[in-house]
Amino acid sequence: MLVHSRKGKWTAWAVFFVLFLPLFALPLLVILAASFATSWPGVLPAGATTAHYAAATRGEALQALVTSLVTAVTASLLALIAGTWAALAGAALGRRRRAVLDALFMLPVAVPPVVVGLAVLVAFSQPPFLLNGTRWIVIVAHTVLVTAFAHQSVSAALERLDPACEQVAASLGARPAYVLWRVKLPLLLPSLGAAAGLCFALSMGELSATVMLYPPDWTPLTVLIYAATDRGALFAGSALAVVLMTTTLLVLLAVSRVRTKASYR
């Protein structure tokens, strides 16, 4: 921090906590407190129980967590492949055509997820693309929603790559596919990791489009949380939310470790 005096440092920390606590920490702390509570009669919760967690880590809830994980991992991988492919192809285009491609990939982020959900529902409810009623329609919707972030992240990383690396590799006799596999992708690995983490986190928390599409045998955890809070089971819903947050955080930490190892410079 660029503040040297003791008084200045304390002031900076105070401002940080005044801004940070109400904005970010307080809502999360409320969810954490509620997940252990049996009632909330006043300012603070009352009673302490781990029963909500016992329920949140077995049966239907555990199944929903696995569903969320499988959906997020699959959608992130698909988004990473599609986004990276498009970014690599876009890098070979002219400035104007690349701008059009970027805009197309950003479009799903610019419209409400409900609209994307509806569009996916309409598009995949008729043969030959009949996915409605299957888990794949949820995965497709998540992929459409998060690909923009993968594409943006990899495009930005590609622009930072030294083109001389690719050119020298080619001059040494490496075919384009060999250059991609041995030089470009390894150099993009830190960005791919970051993009994967972002896509995963976004997919884990996605609800708006999911509620329009999910079949009964493919209920993600976010839907379960929404259903619990909707029927007034706030404490059970909070425990589910904490499980969702913790799982997401653990996966992101694991991804960031891979990313750190893959950072060469």
Add this chain to the structure above:
Amino acid sequence: MGIRFDSVTVAYDGNVVLDALDLRVEPGEVMALLGPSGSGKTTALRAVAGFVRPASGRVFLGDRDVTDLPPHRRGIGMVVQSYALFPHMRVQDNVAFGLKARRVAKAEIGPRVAEALEMTGMAGYARRYPRELSGGQQQRVAIARALAIRPDVLLLDEPLSALDARLRSGMLAELARLHRELPEVSILYVTHDQVEALTLADRIAVMDQARLKDCGTPQELYRTPRTEFTASFVGNANLLPVTVGDGGVSFAGGMLKVDTGGAAPGARATLCVRPHLVGLGSGPNQLTGTVAEIQWRGSTHRLYVDVDGHRIMADLRELKEPPVHGRPVTLHFAPEDATLLTAGVSGDG
């Protein structure tokens, strides 16, 4: 294997960056492409490497027309200014990259990597990553990587410009040694540094504004440049505007005895005299003026003398009693030390 540019023109969006280049690099020759930024020298190198496609003209490697070949099928080694070492690979993997890409037999890769690293003095660094090496060491690895594929043609694009002056001088000697060890490799060396070009090259192609201005051995270009641009870019030069007379030229109201080489009397020309060939005191072809500036450079003094509105440089062995600023001095030069330039004279119209 030699390199031949056959009227090669490169243009970006209609903007010509290399204009009808005709140049031949003989097998085993070191050719320096020397010129300022934007002169087209790097574009010429990129045309050989296959990274730019000529709008017209052909590029040959030996007898093979490579104009339409992709870079990976040209069989050249290349070293660039930024070295472009692959940061995720150890030194040995960087050097082995070209061999693996070309599917050289596994048993052969190890010895060839060792040979290339030995040749560049980097054998002890094989297991290091590029980030663990200094700039000079990275440069050596880049050269080893290019040499490992045993190319017939080596392209060097400003390879020393990222190094400090002392390292650069050492690497110049290293490059000269490498070429002595690999006399069959043709080298195209792009630089804006005249010292590098003069030190390394068998011949120098001087480029400016997308065109080849001059081509010759370093000695030819230095001693008898054909144009003002060459004279000023290859070494320092005094360029004096003169008018051709009988048996000499007129300058600043006096006659100077030089070889006019059959130039028509009355024609305007430029007289090129190298600063180190100008002497202090009386002698042939005297010029009298006042000292505008004097610089001590350790083993030499450089004098800037104003003669009739023209500034003349003289590099003199360290003077025991250097002249004082503003004092009149007399300079001279031998007739055989001057070159009369009649081509590319400024103000020629």
